[in-house]
Amino acid sequence: MKDTDTPATTHGARPRDFMTSVDTALQLIFLLRDNGLVTVTSAAVLLETAPSRIHRTLQMLVYRGFASRNASHGYLPGPALFATSLPRGRGTVLVEAVAPYLEAIARETSETCHVVTFSGADTHFLFSVEGSHSVRCSERRGQVIPSIRNAGGLAYLATLSGSELRALYPSMNEETMEEQRRELHRFRQQGFAVNRGRFEPEIRAVSVLLVNDIGDPLGAVSVAIPSARFPKVVEHCVSVLLRHARDLNRAVGTIRNVDR
Helix, strand or coil: CCCCCCCCCCCCCCCCCCCHHHHHHHHHHHHHHHHCCECHHHHHHHHCCCHHHHHHHHHHHHHCCCEEECCCCCEEECHHHCCCCCCCCCCHHHHHHHHHHHHHHHHHHCCEEEEEEEECCEEEEEEEECCCCCCCCCCCCCCEEEHHHCHHHHHHHCCCCHHHHHHHCCCCCHHHHHHHHHHHHHHHHHCCEEEECCCCCCEEEEEEEEECCCCCEEEEEEEEEECCCHHHHHHHHHHHHHHHHHHHHHHCCCCCCCCC
């Protein structure tokens, strides 16, 4: 962090019911936006706040997509701070169409299910139904995750051509791009995508694409599974997803625009 960095400016009088935890989170969001890199130590000094509170707050910002970790254990701006955030209300019609099926899939698998849509290279989580296991994946409503790092996003990327993928990932080297395209081709052939811990090592997921009656990809439905349980239940979860896929796509068949 640069020596000239200062805490975020305020507007108006201090609220009567000032909430320190919220203010800390908001100031960290400003620091991420303006500086591009935040560490626990530097933020604690700048905000005159205990490192433990800074660490906990940054973990929540990661969870909601406002921050991401780098290899040096620093924090970078997350996709929720980028310009690809969805317009207000986007996806409502999609959620309304698939919510009953999402609840059925969660009930039949006992795992947490999500419905997502896409914007550029990001996946936006619109709605979740938590599973019934005592140890389960949490809901992700409102999170934004790079498509290449989650099952729903991978299901969507599998529909793209090589040139379309290159446009989304212009800096990806040729070897990595070819590896990604081979995996995406396999997902396209089998009719579902698999994420084996790309975003969080302790979480796996499987996903099917939501497609309308003229072939437009609108979103995806995913089943998220703790890694320890994944080998035992993945076949069942895929079977449930595929069994519901036809009804899901029939439900979204007339949807032409998810921007509402």
